[in-house]
Amino acid sequence: MALLEVSDLSVQYGRVTALEKVSLTVRDGEIVTVLGANGAGKSTLLKAILGAVPARGGGVTFDGADITARPTHERIARGLSLAPEGRRILISLSIEENLLLGAHMRRDAAAVHREMDAIYARFPNLAERRHMLASCLSGGEQQMLAIGRAMMAKPRLLLLDEPSLGLSPLFVQKLFELIRELNAGGLAILLVEQNTGKALGVAHHATVLELGRVVMAGEPAALAADPRLREAYLGDGG
């Protein structure tokens, strides 16, 4: 069944239209990827789904409830969580405090600590330095921390905004393994990426944005074979 239903969503920044009637569905247990060049509106789409930018038109339904007018904190409490573009790690907080921040609205302290231990088990690099400031981490480690922090909210749908950006090939490899593993555990993922090949490799469904509109959508295999994809992905000056 549809976990997230975005219908005819439009977003406007001043007089600039960032999204124009974008529709998209994520079902339970599915990885959906959104592709497109810089400025296509991919990050805006995630922010609008999270309620961090207001929708001018259209709607967002999550788990059967219309959340279009709900504030961000309520959407996160319902099971949406974002690992944002540029990672946005808090450098004045320790690694552990960054993780706990992901769970800041949860009251089940025991479960929160169990999940934090699971994240440490997965990323021993973070565990070793848990009490150090997060600024000591490399880019790849920061991305793992950002995803770990998003997981601490116990999401039902994880939103990932360009997680592979700026990572070494080794970390990109690790990242996509992680995405597969999280999904194998039943988590639905909405993945915004510029690494088209890798993203199509893990996704069950793909949507291509161009200048705020959906220009293609379908099975990853079909899209990968489509000559227009390269064109749309590269976009203007991409």
Added chain:
Amino acid sequence: MLTQQIINGLMLGAIYMLVAVAFTLAIGVLNFLNFSLPGLFMVGGMATYGFIRIGWPWFFAIGGALFLAALVSLLVERLAYRRGEGAEADVPLVSSLGFLVLLENLMLVQYGSDQQAFPALLPDMNLRVGGLVIGIAQIISLAISVILVAWLSWFLKRTNAGRRIRTVAENRETAQLLGVNIRRLVPQLFVASALLAAVGGVLFAVNYQQVSPWMGEGPGFKGVAAMIIGGMGSIWGSVIGGLLIGFAEVLSITFIGADVVNITVYGLLLLILIVRPQGLLGKPPAREKL
């Protein structure tokens, strides 16, 4: 003699420390130099005095004064801070200064401009330890100040709400993406910093047994100096800065004379600004707050 003065300095410093921490909360998290805080310090002392004068028991009077300070601070948030959002940084600063002037003059209308005698709330008992005289009020005030600041520091470090506040301090947009409800958090911070300032005002009144509409200005501006000396945005920096200024003030009164107090205090500030512009515990340019 010197030890006695150190104790007096500690007492005065504890009050400056509360004011400095109140400023630190506002500037460290909201990047807002809230000049209504000296006014709220004064409201703490004057309103307690006013409520006692109309016959309230002293604990209700203090509670009422703190409540009033919190309410006024919410008004400052609504009218000076929230409306000034998106404007130049000095717009909310200047309107908060307007609140200081307004509060002082409202008190002036109500109680006149003279110093008023504040009743002794605590028995005039002194502890005598090896020739030192320590007033009960001094000890209680010091304990309250230290406990409040230590608790605040623990709260910011160890609780979800504290981490939310530190996240807003570092990056508002990130905080929003992580689901921090900034619309609710900002008024809470205003109340917290108002209460710190107002508690400072109550302790000042209890210890020195006098209040006036202008009583907030001295401690208020010394609190700002203490915050800068300690390092903007650092709570423990404000603690050290407050105590230092308290000592400097008391020692210069004792050894040089009351006329030079401001020269000593603001000279200390000037010295720190020249030698260590980021303050004692402040971190150099790339600001990490709280």
